[in-house]
Amino acid sequence: MKAPTSVHRMVRPQVQTLSFSVLPDRAPQLIDITEKVEQLIAQAGVSSGFAVVFCRHTTAAIRINENEPLLLSDMEAFLERVAPREHNYRHNDFSIRTHNMTEDECPNGHAHCQHLLLGASEIVPLQEGRLSLGRWQRLFLVELDRPGREREVLVQVFGCA
Ligand code: ZN
Numbered sequence: 783m784k785a786p787t788s789v790h791r792m793v794r795p796q797v798q799t800l801s802f803s804v805l806p807d808r809a810p811q812l813i814d815i816t817e818k819v820e821q822l823i824a825q826a827g828v829s830s831g832f833a834v835v836f837c838r839h840t841t842a843a844i845r846i847n848e849n850e851p852l853l854l855s856d857m858e859a860f861l862e863r864v865a866p867r868e869h870n871y872r873h874n875d876f877s878i879r880t881h882n883m884t885e886d887e888c889p890n891g892h893a894h895c896q897h898l899l900l901g902a903s904e905i906v907p908l909q910e911g912r913l914s915l916g917r918w919q920r921l922f923l924v925e926l927d928r929p930g931r932e933r934e935v936l937v938q939v940f941g942c943a
Pocket of ligand 1: 873890891894
């Protein structure tokens with residue numbers, strides 16, 4: 783039997799799940815998490831593969847966009863126009879709502895509607911142990927609801943060392 787060449791050698795891909803939390807100080811707020819995600823990718827020691835960056839919440843999103851301060855304020859204003867906080871949402875009517883009510887329930891119908899347009903995750907290819915983002919691409923956690931709560935971000939790394 784022929785010995786496998788380096789090109790054909792089977793390399794078993796690994797899966798690692800890492801996480802960190804973010805504490806937003808206002809809403810809406812786009813928080814650049816690129817450096818934190820890159821630190822975790824470096825820890826994972828995966829040189830080639832991909833990473834799923836996933837937020838475990840229905841009112842905080844993960845998006846890729848540009849980190850330019852004026853643009854960040856444009857995007858925050860855009861979210862507020864799309865689903866204004868002061869609009870009427872049935873989700874906020876605690877006199878009729880019976881589902882998923884908690885002790886500290888807040889009126890956040892706007893944040894769920896904004897989240898619907900954004901999404902909970904992004905997938906980024908990894909090359910030479912780094913996120914292969916374009917020149918202006920950065921990863922953001924987008925807080926849509928309210929400040930002062932820790933938001934959990936999972937980074938699941940798939941690939942080979
Ligand atoms: Zn809610």
